[in-house]
Amino acid sequence: MSTTTLPAVRRGFDYKKFLANNGALVGLVVLCIALFIATPDFLTGQNLLNIGIQVSTVAVLAFGMTFVIVAGGIDLSVGAVAALAAMVSSWLFVSAGLPGWLALVGGLVAGLLAGMVNGLANAYGKLPSFIATLAMLSVARGLTLVISDGRPISTPAEVSFLGGNLGPVPMPIVVLLVAALVASFVLNRTVIGRSMYAVGGNAEAARLSGLPVKRILVTVFALAGLFAGLAGLLLAGRLDSAQPQAAAGYELDAIAAVVIGGASLSGGLGKISGTLVGALVLVVIRNGLNLLNVTSFWQQVVIGLVIALAVGVDVLRRKTRNG
Amino acid sequence: MSEQPLVTLQNVGKTFGPVTVIKDVTVSVYAGKVQVLLGENGAGKSTLIKMMAGVYQPDAGRIVVDGNTVTLPTTRAAEALGIATIHQELNLVPTMSIAENVMLGRMPTKHGMVDRSAMRNRARAALALIGLDVDVDTLVGELGIARQQLVEIAKALSINARILILDEPTAALTRHETESLFAVMADLRSRGVGMLFISHHLDEIAEVGDTVTVLRDGEFVAEVPASTPEDELVRLMVGRSIEEQYPRNAGGAAETTETAEILAVEHLSSSGRFTDINFTVRAGEVVGIAGLVGAGRTELIRAIAGADHYDSGTVTVRGRALPKANIKAAIKAGIGHVPEDRKGQGLVLDASVNDNLGYATLASTAKLGLADFAGQRSRAQAVATKLRIRMHTIDQAIGALSGGNQQKAVFGRWIIAASTVLLLDEPTRGVDVGAKVEIYELMNAITAAGGAIVMVSSELPEILGMSDRILVMRDGLLAGELTAAEATQDAVMTLAARDVADEN
Numbered sequence: 001m002s003t004t005t006l007p008a009v010r011r012g013f014d015y016k017k018f019l020a021n022n023g024a025l026v027g028l029v030v031l032c033i034a035l036f037i038a039t040p041d042f043l044t045g046q047n048l049l050n051i052g053i054q055v056s057t058v059a060v061l062a063f064g065m066t067f068v069i070v071a072g073g074i075d076l077s078v079g080a081v082a083a084l085a086a087m088v089s090s091w092l093f094v095s096a097g098l099p100g101w102l103a104l105v106g107g108l109v110a111g112l113l114a115g116m117v118n119g120l121a122n123a124y125g126k127l128p129s130f131i132a133t134l135a136m137l138s139v140a141r142g143l144t145l146v147i148s149d150g151r152p153i154s155t156p157a158e159v160s161f162l163g164g165n166l167g168p169v170p171m172p173i174v175v176l177l178v179a180a181l182v183a184s185f186v187l188n189r190t191v192i193g194r195s196m197y198a199v200g201g202n203a204e205a206a207r208l209s210g211l212p213v214k215r216i217l218v219t220v221f222a223l224a225g226l227f228a229g230l231a232g233l234l235l236a237g238r239l240d241s242a243q244p245q246a247a248a249g250y251e252l253d254a255i256a257a258v259v260i261g262g263a264s265l266s267g268g269l270g271k272i273s274g275t276l277v278g279a280l281v282l283v284v285i286r287n288g289l290n291l292l293n294v295t296s297f298w299q300q301v302v303i304g305l306v307i308a309l310a311v312g313v314d315v316l317r318r319k320t321r322n323g
Numbered sequence: 324m325s326e327q328p329l330v331t332l333q334n335v336g337k338t339f340g341p342v343t344v345i346k347d348v349t350v351s352v353y354a355g356k357v358q359v360l361l362g363e364n365g366a367g368k369s370t371l372i373k374m375m376a377g378v379y380q381p382d383a384g385r386i387v388v389d390g391n392t393v394t395l396p397t398t399r400a401a402e403a404l405g406i407a408t409i410h411q412e413l414n415l416v417p418t419m420s421i422a423e424n425v426m427l428g429r430m431p432t433k434h435g436m437v438d439r440s441a442m443r444n445r446a447r448a449a450l451a452l453i454g455l456d457v458d459v460d461t462l463v464g465e466l467g468i469a470r471q472q473l474v475e476i477a478k479a480l481s482i483n484a485r486i487l488i489l490d491e492p493t494a495a496l497t498r499h500e501t502e503s504l505f506a507v508m509a510d511l512r513s514r515g516v517g518m519l520f521i522s523h524h525l526d527e528i529a530e531v532g533d534t535v536t537v538l539r540d541g542e543f544v545a546e547v548p549a550s551t552p553e554d555e556l557v558r559l560m561v562g563r564s565i566e567e568q569y570p571r572n573a574g575g576a577a578e579t580t581e582t583a584e585i586l587a588v589e590h591l592s593s594s595g596r597f598t599d600i601n602f603t604v605r606a607g608e609v610v611g612i613a614g615l616v617g618a619g620r621t622e623l624i625r626a627i628a629g630a631d632h633y634d635s636g637t638v639t640v641r642g643r644a645l646p647k648a649n650i651k652a653a654i655k656a657g658i659g660h661v662p663e664d665r666k667g668q669g670l671v672l673d674a675s676v677n678d679n680l681g682y683a684t685l686a687s688t689a690k691l692g693l694a695d696f697a698g699q700r701s702r703a704q705a706v707a708t709k710l711r712i713r714m715h716t717i718d719q720a721i722g723a724l725s726g727g728n729q730q731k732a733v734f735g736r737w738i739i740a741a742s743t744v745l746l747l748d749e750p751t752r753g754v755d756v757g758a759k760v761e762i763y764e765l766m767n768a769i770t771a772a773g774g775a776i777v778m779v780s781s782e783l784p785e786i787l788g789m790s791d792r793i794l795v796m797r798d799g800l801l802a803g804e805l806t807a808a809e810a811t812q813d814a815v816m817t818l819a820a821r822d823v824a825d826e827n
Contacts, residue, residue: 189696191689198682201671208630208662208669209682209736210654268673 023313024260024277028284035288042291049170051280051287053238056172057082057231059279061250062257063183064115064227066275069258070187071220072200072267073129077118077136079250081225082232084140085111086242089233090153100156107159108229114140115225119218129221137251145244152241155233163237172234179230184272192219200267256303257282260310281306327390328353329486329517330375330406336383337370344370347384348543350536352486352517357508359528359549360521361560362538363727363755368521371538372488375519376408377401405485409476409492417464422446424463425478449481450474453507469496469616476504480511487511487518493527494753497616497781498816505531523755524782525553561757569788570763571609585657585775586744588627591636596622597799600636604744604775609766611790612779613815619799620779621663624746627777628660629653640744654683656744659737663748663779665726669733672722676714677703679721679732683740706735711761727758734765745769747778751785763789783812795819 035042061078068075089107092098098106114136121132162171187193195216198206207213231250236242261278263270285306289299328351337345345367352358360368373379374386377395385392388404395401398408415424422443423430431441446459455473463471476492489508493501508518508531520532528535532549537559545559586604591597597619604610612620626633629650638645640656653660662668670679680703688695704717710731714724721732730750737745747766751759766776766789780786786793793805795818803818 189694190692191686191694192692194678194685194694197674197678198671198685201673202667204668205662205671206682208628208650208660210651211682211685212651264673268671 021262022277024262024274024281024310027310028277028281031281031284031288035284035291038288039291042288047287047291049173051283052173052176053170054287055279055283056176057235057247058250058253058257058283059176059276060179060227060231060234061247061254062261062275062279063179063272064224064231065251065254065258066183066261066263066270066272067187067193067196067220067227068129068224069255069263069265070200070267070270071196071217072203073122073217073220074255074265075115075118075129075133075221075224076251077114077133077140078224078228078231078254079247080137080140080144081111081114081228082235082247082250083242083244084114084144084147084232085229086155086159086232086236086246087144087147087153087244089159090155090236090242091147093156093159094153100158103156104158104162104233107233108226111229111232112222112226115228116218116222118225119221122221123214123217133221141248148242148244150244152239152243154241155236155239159233159237160240161237162234163239172238175230175234179227180272180276183227186223187272192216196220197268200269202268253279253282256307260307262314278310281310326353328387329389330404331387332371332374332381332384333387334384335371335374335381335386337367337374337379338382343541345374345381345541348538348541349384350519352519353533354485354515354517355512356533357512357518357520357531357549359532359535360519360538361528361535361556362544363560363725363757366538366560366755367541368538369490370541372408372490372519372521375401375406375486376488377406402482402484405483406488407479407482407484407486408488408490409479410490413471413475415463415471415475415478418462420460420462421450421457421466421474422459424474425449425459425481427478445481446477449477452480453477454503467617469500472496473500473504476507480507485516487516489518489520491521491523491753493522493524498783501527523753525556525756526784528553528556557756560755569785570760570767571789571791585641586627586777587637587639589637589639591623591626591633591638593622593626593631593633595799596626596633597796600801602794602801602804604777606773606775607770608791609770609776609778609789611786611793612777612796613783613786613793614796614802614819616781618796618819620796621748622799623796624660624748624777624779625662627653628658628746630660630662654740654742655687657742658744658746659683659740659742661730661733661737661745661747661750663752665729665733665753666722670721670729673720675718676707676712676721676724676732677717680706680735680739683736683742687740702739703735706738707732710735710738710765725755725758726753727755727761730754730762731758731765734762738769743774745774745776747776747780749780750778751780751782783815786810786815787812 041047061082065075065078085107088110089103092106093100093103118133118136121127122129162175164171166174195211198211199213199216203213232247235246257278258270258275259265260281261274263274282303285303286299289302331351333349334347335345336347348371350358350371360371362368370379374381377398377400386395425446426442431438443459450457450459453473453476455477457470463474472492479487492504496504528549535547535549535551537544539560539562583606584603585606588600588602591600600623614620625631627638629648629652632648640658643656645656646652666672677700681699685694688698707717712728712731714728721729751762754762770776778789787810791807793810793815795802795815797819805814
């Protein structure tokens with residue numbers, strides 16, 4: 001008797017716990033089912049691939065942002081840094097005459113360096129990350145315009161490949177998955193990743209335990225810059241050119257994705273899987289509203305409400321759990 | 324008792340999810356009496372006072388104020404009935420002045436604007452209630468923790484409370500500050516204010532209390548007069564008798580011939596904090612550092628641990644000088660630092676017990692930058708078992724554990740790191756009696772294994788009971804050194820404060 005009832009009770013409990021811990025995922029599934037019912041255009045192979053491509057840029061940016069937010073900071077510069085990295089890459093190829101693959105690496109290095117400057121300004125210059133990266137937003141966007149003279153520059157074939165297809169699969173989706181695995185590995189398995197949670201949760205306790213808090217912060221922002229660079233190259237690859245105004249405002253999407261994914265802006269909490277779900281929620285909503293012929297003006301209103309709702313539910317959930 | 328209580332929690336109960344925190348407890352507060360609530364951390368004291376303060380609603384039983392059953396849905400509702408709480412955690416805005424903090428939420432206005440002079444006057448009157456002489460325009464953040472607490476007390480008193488809940492108000496106060504608080508409490512008592520008082524200092528109970536309600540594991544154990552002997556109170560509280568409060572195996576290691584000097588501090592100075600400090604600690608020794616709040620004890624400990632810079636002097640561990648302000652090098656040399664503020668400096672509260680135990684060894688056990696997950700986990704599990712850290716699982720957020728278990732986890736971190744020189748700053752603050760004894764036994768085990776301990780504590784009985792030698796600091800200087808044999812409360816206090824009465 002007891003052997004048949006006990007597991008049932010336990011399964012019910014786990015199910016509840018799963019729901020509570022994966023609110024964003026549940027929301028995403030509900031959203032997809034609703035769209036599937038509302039329009040026949042949603043669940044088609046082509047549309048799903050479109051969603052995959054659209055989510056790739058936001059999600060890769062947001063992975064980098066996850067590191068920063070877990071470590072207790074914020075990075076407003078990722079959109080501008082993405083544009084700068086893509087522009088540097090195209091400039092290295094077109095104007096400096098470097099081979100395409102080297103130009104691609106050069107773009108990533110540009111992103112990494114911009115992020116590192118953010119980290120140095122934050123950790124050693126004692127600037128709050130909000131200010132340091134706000135400054136970088138302006139500097140990086142300005143440099144992008146300076147390099148390009150305000151005009152698009154075409155990308156090398158290697159970068160365009162990132163925006164192309166690998167057999168039937170779009171490359172951005174492949175890059176997205178690889179980036180997710182790498183980011184998740186860094187956050188969960190490496191010393192630097194585990195340290196991010198400690199620094200974001202309580203920097204002083206981390207420091208007194210011997211963790212090199214400043215070096216960790218520099219690495220965190222450098223990683224965010226590197227991921228931003230990759231996102232910039234993905235975007236440029238899709239368009240076959242680096243655009244001076246590319247990815248403008250994307251930092252807000254990235255922050256929204258991380259927060260919808262369950263991270264806390266006060267640091268110490270957050271997961272890559274959550275961020276991926278958060279990015280998917282944003283993109284699926286936009287996609288669905290497009291399919292339903294809702295204007296982009298209203299889309300912004302809806303997105304805003306979803307962010308407020310997601311975080312509101314999360315706050316409420318934590319409150320009841322701790323209460 | 325024919326007299327009607329001001330407030331009664333009658334047969335109240337409280338559960339959080341599957342956990343029953345309070346079960347069928349009755350407590351009353353009478354006018355002009357001090358009711359003491361006694362129990363270990365986790366016994367349910369905090370939950371109980373939160374019910375009285377309107378933070379939590381009881382799931383069972385009822386709250387009676389002046390003979391009428393009431394509900395207290397908010398803290399405002401409780402305040403309206405004259406129930407004010409002085410919380411254990413400070414509830415002040417550090418960037419605002421004392422006057423603004425005292426009057427927060429009820430600032431006097433004139434023509435719709437804040438009436439600053441009225442605000443200052445009323446704040447001054449509030450401070451006068453507890454004899455605190457500070458400029459009310461001072462920013463609260465500029466005050467030391469002891470004075471911040473006094474401001475908080477003044478704030479609660481200024482609401483004309485009939486029922487005052489004092490949740491460990493003396494935890495961060497010096498003896499003198501405690502005395503002035505008790506004087507205020509005596510004054511309030513004579514004016515008919517009822518008080519509910521919580522303290523981990525057993526000696527304070529007889530001094531200020533009238534009756535004691537003892538709780539254990541959320542249940543009512545006994546109600547006894549405050550004059551009950553301490554031993555008996557401890558027995559009621561923990562459910563077993565504690566043979567000795569301070570189980571120091573004094574002289575054990577100090578008698579041996581191998582008195583290897585492990586830690587040497589020479590001419591250590593830090594401008595404005597401490598000056599020319601010299602002392603050594605041998606293997607197997609516990610050296611206590613006594614002194615008043617602000618004497619420079621914490622600053623000294625932090626400098627030795629590498630947490631802060633210092634201007635001159637050297638710190639040597641086993642003959643090797645440590646670089647300045649380098650925590651990593653200090654840890655490598657065997658130093659472990661248990662900081663003063665457990666929640667603010669010791670632990671990452673949202674992170675798991677497992678993570679918190681492993682921070683000091685996260686990098687040193689890693690291979691190629693990859694954390695040694697399995698190894699860290701098994702070491703954490705082993706030390707959690709060894710130190711009897713009470714938790715559901717090792718993956719539980721450490722913030723959910725009681726103070727004593729949290730503190731054991733901070734110790735555990737250094738045990739995993741194989742630290743041999745432990746610098747303890749108020750190691751038993753906010754820790755219940757049972758866990759205190761466990762921490763003392765842990766200190767004995769560390770010294771018995773050849774380790775050395777430096778302990779800063781504001782609890783004189785603890786310093787006297789656990790130290791082999793006692794250094795006394797005053798105004799950043801070493802005022803003197805006493806052996807365990809010659810140390811008495813008076814001897815220490817004479818060194819700590821040349822003019823005890825004026826020290827505030």
